[in-house]
Amino acid sequence: MAAKKTTTTTTSDRAVAQGWRSGLESKIGKQLEDAGVPVQFEAAKIEYEKPARKSKYTPDFLLPNGIIIESKGRFLTADRQKHLLIQKEHPDLDIRFVFSNSRTRISKQSKTTYAMWCEKNGFLYADKLIPEEWLNEPLIPERGVLIPNQIRASRA
Secondary structure, three states: OOOOOOOOOOHHHHHHHOOOOOHHHHHHHHHHHHOOOOOOOOOOOOOOOOOOOOOOOOOOEEOOOOEEEEEEOOOOHHHHHHHHHHHHHOOOOEEEEEEOOOOOEOOOOOOOEHHHHHHHHOOEEEEOOOOHHHHHOOOOHHHOOOOOOOOOOOOO
């Protein structure tokens, strides 16, 4: 005969079952109730901005005409947010994406694809390889050409 499993219910488990996130919140809620104070748990939202922090972005490829190419297999939330911040701070840079598959959804729950995100946010994109037209575009000084500190030798 198999041994009977016993489970203990913790204060935290009971609190969560009652709609609290922790046992401490449950205790404070009860304290307020007992004191006749209306309980307003998570009844408001406060907006705030996270403090700015200096970051650096290293583009995947810099074309001689000033176009910046970012190659992406997976295009995670953090990457999307980063590129929106860069675009806002450096609107003169011409950053374009080359995806493994631009029809990939940004998440399982979303109908938005990488392509749709680019179109919505004003980024040009392509699939698999850099389009020939991008390689042949003339240099436009207003593009905010970046000058690399060191140019790596081409990979053979």
